[in-house]
Amino acid sequence: MRGGRIGPRTTAEHTTDHRFSQAIGGIEYDPTHGPQIGKRAVGSMLLIERALVRRLEQRAEAAWPREICGLLVGQKGEERRLVCEAVPLANCADSSDAFSATPLDVLEVEQRARRGGLVVVGVFHSHPGGSASPSSADLKSAIDGYGRHHSWLILPIRLGRATDPSAWTLDRTGRRFAPEHLIDTD
Numbered sequence: 001m002r003g004g005r006i007g008p009r010t011t012a013e014h015t016t017d018h019r020f021s022q023a024i025g026g027i028e029y030d031p032t033h034g035p036q037i038g039k040r041a042v043g044s045m046l047l048i049e050r051a052l053v054r055r056l057e058q059r060a061e062a063a064w065p066r067e068i069c070g071l072l073v074g075q076k077g078e079e080r081r082l083v084c085e086a087v088p089l090a091n092c093a094d095s096s097d098a099f100s101a102t103p104l105d106v107l108e109v110e111q112r113a114r115r116g117g118l119v120v121v122g123v124f125h126s127h128p129g130g131s132a133s134p135s136s137a138d139l140k141s142a143i144d145g146y147g148r149h150h151s152w153l154i155l156p157i158r159l160g161r162a163t164d165p166s167a168w169t170l171d172r173t174g175r176r177f178a179p180e181h182l183i184d185t186d
């Protein structure tokens with residue numbers, strides 16, 4: 001994310017589910033080694049409660065055509081990120097199809113997460129134009145700035161209605177986005 005003015009803080013969306021070691025959608029989740037199917041670990045994934053994604057989509061629909069953004073807080077494995085909470089941030093970008101949060105807001109979320117034994121695992125933002133893929137600006141932000149090691153959750157909004165969300169992370173080259181599995185922890 002890029003810097004900008006200091007915007008108002010918004011309240012956090014909380015999930016009620018903080019279970020870390022249990023079967024999730026048929027996948028056994030091990031907090032140390034992550035989800036596994038049989039003995040084979042599956043690829044990069046973002047584990048998030050569907051109801052939490054829906055609440056973010058509703059927020060994005062209400063803000064449309066403005067773009068919303070925020071951070072995902074939870075637990076992180078090598079290729080697995082488990083989301084416990086989504087924290088919306090004020091979008092300070094000038095245009096309606098871009099996002100930018102202040103370093104102060106980001107720092108505050110990071111510090112609060114750490115106090116709770118958690119870390120920032122991802123960035124979320126909406127695409128008011130409806131695109132499901134990361135933009136070139138998203139890629140630049142991921143490569144050059146904040147979010148290099150994070151999941152990128154994209155909420156496409158077409159004509160005010162949320163469509164299929166997607167998650168992305170930089171691949172091993174660190175120069176391209178690769179899709180992540182979105183796993184519902186409901």
Ligand SMILES: [Zn+2]
Pocket residue numbers: 125126127134135138154
């Ligand atoms: Zn984007």
